[in-house]
Amino acid sequence: MTDKPLFDPARLRAILEEATGPDSKWSARSLSMAATDGRSPNVVRDIMRGKSTNPQLETIVGLANALGKDISFFIPSSAMSVRPEAMRQERLKVVGAVAAGVWREQSDWADEDVYEIEVGPNPVAGGERFALRMEGHSMDRIIPPGSDLECLRVTFGVVDPQPGDIVIVQRNRHELQELTCKRLDFDGQNWVLRAESTRPEFQDPIVIGRPDDGHFGDDETAVIAIVLRSHQTLYKRRR
Secondary structure, X not given: OOOOOOOOHHHHHHHHHHHOOOOOOOOHHHHHHHHOOOOOOOHHXXXXXXXXXXXXXXXXXXXXXXXXXXXXXXXXXXXXXXXXXXXXXXXXXXXXEEEEOOOEEOOOOOHHHOEEEEEOOOOOOOOOEEEEEEEEOOOOOOOOOOEEEEEEEOXXXXXXXXXXXXXXXXXXXXXXXXXXXXXXXXXXXXXXXXXXXXXXXXOOOEEEEOHHHOOOOOOOEEEEEEEEEEEEOOOOOOO
């Protein structure tokens, strides 16, 4: 059975066309980036062109938040009642930290340091999620230090990294495993990691491999996860 859209596609296109019009602060790309935490620059364009006729609910929620609208502006209440499981919240454990700007040794936290964050439904059926805390400033234009990163583990055939994704990268050096977080790019020959920082010391790109390597890196460096969302924790109850 094919799921019916939660909204009127024609109405959604009209809303987005108005929101990205000549007198608006938004372009299709900037609105897409705001609605998806920088993950998908073409969401709005694809909806407006009719290429995406039934986007996921989390995309609509992101658009509503970016435009300062209530979700009911896009989705009638009658449609929301049809699939209440789409709004189900889940909890994910934050099990360690990743440094933005430098490679940081990977180590799982002690049980007493682990905490949970509330996340939405998994956008990829069968995908494995985990969470890390961001430390450092090399991605601070879009992800403040101290944010919790909801990550989807890379499993080829299920989800593959693409240029533009924010990714978690693992480097193996002898017995040491190190992690960092960057934007994945492709320069025409190699996969490249780029920072998005307010600080000049983080501007140099990191080249990690050629596309025929098949795993976005050489034997020592590989993309292990795609960052789905960042969650900024303003308060966490102390033990």
